[in-house]
Structure formats: C-alpha cells, structure tokens
Amino acid sequence: NAGVTQTPKFQVLKTGQSMTLQCAQDMNHEYMSWYRQDPGMGLRLIHYSVGAGITDQGEVPNGYNVSRSTTEDFPLRLLSAAPSQTSVYFCASSLDSVYGYTFGSGTRLTVV
Amino acid sequence: EDKVVQSPLSLVVHEGDTVTLNCSYEVTNFRSLLWYKQEKKAPTFLFMLTSSGIEKKSGRLSSILDKKELFSILNITATQTGDSAVYLCAVEDSGNTPLVFGKGTRLSVIA
Numbered sequence: 001n002a003g004v005t006q007t008p009k010f011q012v013l014k015t016g017q018s019m020t021l022q023c024a025q026d027m028n029h030e031y032m033s034w035y036r037q038d039p040g041m042g043l044r045l046i047h048y049s050v051g052a053g054i055t056d057q058g059e060v061p062n063g064y065n066v067s068r069s070t071t072e073d074f075p076l077r078l079l080s081a082a083p084s085q086t087s088v089y090f091c092a093s094s095l096d097s098v099y100g101y102t103f104g105s106g107t108r109l110t111v112v
Numbered sequence: 113e114d115k116v117v118q119s120p121l122s123l124v125v126h127e128g129d130t131v132t133l134n135c136s137y138e139v140t141n142f143r144s145l146l147w148y149k150q151e152k153k154a155p156t157f158l159f160m161l162t163s164s165g166i167e168k169k170s171g172r173l174s175s176i177l178d179k180k181e182l183f184s185i186l187n188i189t190a191t192q193t194g195d196s197a198v199y200l201c202a203v204e205d206s207g208n209t210p211l212v213f214g215k216g217t218r219l220s221v222i223a
Contacts, residue, residue, distance in 0.1 A: 033210040040121075042200065042215035043155075058210070090154060092210075100146060100157030101211060 006104035023091030118214035135201030143206035
C-alpha cells in the first residue's frame with residue numbers, strides 16, 4: 001500500500017514547455033485534488049475530481065488541465081509553463097473526509 | 113466564496129509554553145473542519161471536527177469547534193521543538209467539494 005505517489009519530485013522547465021505531473025493512489029479513493037503551495041499563500045486548489053470521468057475547477061485553474069480516466073490516476077498537465085507556475089504542487093486523495101485527506105510528498109517545480 | 117482565515121500567521125515560543133492557534137471560516141454548507149501539520153513536506157492529518165463543543169485530543173494537542181461563532185482553535189501544551197511546523201486549517205463544504213485551506217500558522221518552538 002503506497003498511499004499517494006507523486007512524480008517527479010523536482011522539475012525545472014523552460015518558459016513555454018509543457019509537462020505532466022503524475023499522481024497515483026492505491027487506496028481506491030474517489031476524491032482527488034491538486035493544490036499548489038506558494039510562500040505565505042497556504043494551499044490553493046487547482047482542480048479536483050469526485051470520481052473517474054468527473055473533474056472540476058478550483059480556485060486557480062488557469063494554465064492547467066486534468067483528466068480522470070481511472071480511479072487511481074489524476075495527472076496534472078501544464079500546457080505552456082510560465083514563471084508564475086513556479087511552486088510546490090501537492091496531490092491529495094480521500095475516501096471520505098472523516099478519514100482525512102492523504103497527501104503526496106509534493107513536486108517542486110521551477111519555471112525559468 | 114468559501115474563506116478560511118488563520119491567526120496568527122507566525123508565532124515564536126519557548127519550549128514548555130502553551131500555544132493557541134485560531135481558525136475562522138465562512139462556508140456555504142459546512143461539513144467539517146480539519147487541522148493539518150506540515151513540516152518539511154506533505155501535510156499530515158491531525159484532527160477532523162464536525163460538531164460544536166466536542167474537543168478532540170491527541171497527546172498534547174487538542175482542538176475544538178464553535179459552529180455558532182464559526183471558528184476553531186488548536187491548542188498545544190508543553191510545546192517541544194518537534195512541534196515547530198506550519199499548522200493548516202481547512203474546511204469542507206458539504207457539496208462534494210474539496211478542502212479549502214487557510215494560509216497557515218508558522219510555529220517556531222525554541223529551546
């Protein structure tokens with residue numbers, strides 16, 4: 001039981017490049033979310049999903065796409081990276097909030 | 113729009129002190145309030161509160177929710193240097209929406 005696995009742990013991109021941040025969980029959780037964390041800003045919701053085939057936007061969705069083709073995976077795509085997307089990205093999943101949300105270890109992304 | 117405000121934003125205390133962290137919130141349909149501790153990496157779950165007036169305890173940490181006044185507090189007694197972390201408060205709306213986080217309180221415990 002690996003929990004929530006995020007890859008890569010670190011990434012440096014050039015402005016304009018695209019990439020996918022991977023998130024996988026093996027706990028059969030329906031709820032999955034992507035957050036970004038910037039200094040002094042807490043965790044801000046990018047996109048979320050309440051089950052396979054269902055996604056919705058959070059507070060800061062611009063510049064990011066998601067899909068949820070399986071229960072296990074919830075990748076986050078950066079379409080054309082910008083320096084403003086330099087951040088630490090966390091994926092989280094939950095069966096139900098009564099059990100709390102489980103977070104991945106994060107991806108530190110730098111866009112130069 | 114849902115909103116979570118934590119105070120103070122940062123706090124420095126000495127080992128052995130007792131601290132109280134605050135979280136006020138505004139949500140459309142409140143379901144639960146959660147506290148997390150974040151050290152160097154991912155947040156780790158501390159408490160979930162749904163009912164007013166019922167204290168949750170885990171060792172030196174405790175938390176209580178006031179649904180009438182829309183706030184929660186997290187108490188840490190006899191603080192240790194290992195308590196140094198960012199403490200995050202988050203609320204869950206009942207409409208199948210994910211957590212909305214506050215900006216966190218950075219606690220530093222010095223020996």
